[in-house]
Amino acid sequence: MSVARILVSREDDDQAGYEYLRAVPGLEIVEYDPNSLNLSESQRSVELLMPPYRGSHRPLDLIELLPNLRMVQLLSAGVDEWRPRVPKHVMVASARGAHAGPVSEWALSAILAQLRQWPALVRFQDQHTWAHRKFDAETLAGMRVLIVGAGSIGMAIARKLDAFGAESTLVASSARDGVHGPDELPQLVAGHAIVVVTTPLTDATIGLVDAKFLAAMDDGALLVNAGRGQVVDTDALVLELQSGRLRAALDVTDPEPLPADHPIWDCAGAIVSPHAARTVPGTNRLCYQVAAREIATFLSGGTPSNAAYL
Structure with a gap:
């Protein structure tokens, strides 16, 4: 089986979801700092990107640095910040349902x-x-x-x-x-x-x-x-x-x-309230459960149920 690599934030809220991503067949986690645009060659070569659970807009500028990108998997319910910035050939999926x-x-x-x-x-x-x-x-x-x-x-x-x-x-x-x-x-x-x-x-x-x-x-x-x-x-x-x-x-x-x-x-x-409706213990895990399902569907050749189109 071929292996696809995904950039995943190393922040604490995101590490709570690693177990769900590791269970996806053919997926390899590559950690990154969502506050930095400095990527190694290994990080630049990934095919999937997952913005962090908190402050998901921070790595928006990474889009231009990932030539092999095929999918952006969000942990938010909305895609309005990301869809306009992502090339048309790249799949964008949300974590709709987790929230x-x-x-x-x-x-x-x-x-x-x-x-x-x-x-x-x-x-x-x-x-x-x-x-x-x-x-x-x-x-x-x-x-x-x-x-x-x-x-x-x-x-x-x-x-x-x-x-x-x-x-x-x-x-x-x-x-x-x-x-x-x-x-x-x-x-x-x-x-x-x-x-x-x-x-x-x-x-x-x-x-x-x-x-x-x-x-x-x-x-x-x-x-x-x-x-x-x-x-x-x-x-x-x-x-x-x-x-x-x-x-x-x-x-x-x-x-x-x-x-x-x-x-x-x-x-x-x-x-x-300060955009905190989802902010209760365990929501990050719910988001990663949905995200892992969407990624598994994508890697198996299917269309994720939360796929967003232009």
Whole structure:
């Protein structure tokens, strides 16, 4: 059997996945430093590249230094940073599916935190105030939730919401049984107390949640973004938050990282987490399990299920 060689980061989060890669027939691990462009001749000769688990954009410039490259296997759910930089003849595959559990858990926690007024309660606690009857909590039971992005993450969120008695409406890039297509989205926004964004970043989704979309949301509705910051028009969202008409829970922002002087920090109706929805113990192993499966499929001559195309 011929052997294919793959560049894999030597950082701790990545070494946790070596066992899965070593189990792939015909694959040899070649370690590299994702912070450096200095590659040995042996490293330059590899056929596969895996960006690191954290800060996956760091080795983007290595693409031009790998003449034999045939595949880039990502550990992220999205491919938007990499696909435009990778030559058309090189396969790009994601780790879609590995993030569904952690990110859906974050989405549910963000929704419940907002509905049960935990940000306000923490501020009361900081002031040593017993806030009985000083805030208005809501229940998730019976609420209608619009999920924009019906991939593995969006579907996992819908399952969790169902357990709380909420009703989910799903929208994807194409319609299928139980899932609406993008052309229906403008008519679906109103009537939902919560809108959850999990769609990947594509030409069709950049700025999708714009001023018109936000204006169509019900008064008091909650926007949850667990997808990509560029899907939401930040300036338009700030205006809605400052007016107090909408609320938001954001794991991703545009710009990102969010500057210290950005107005979203001071919006009482917003909670922000630092692109950390997947960051819980064990997610890196889940990503490597999916990645190893994709690589094995590729090396056997098949098409990885998470392959991304231009």
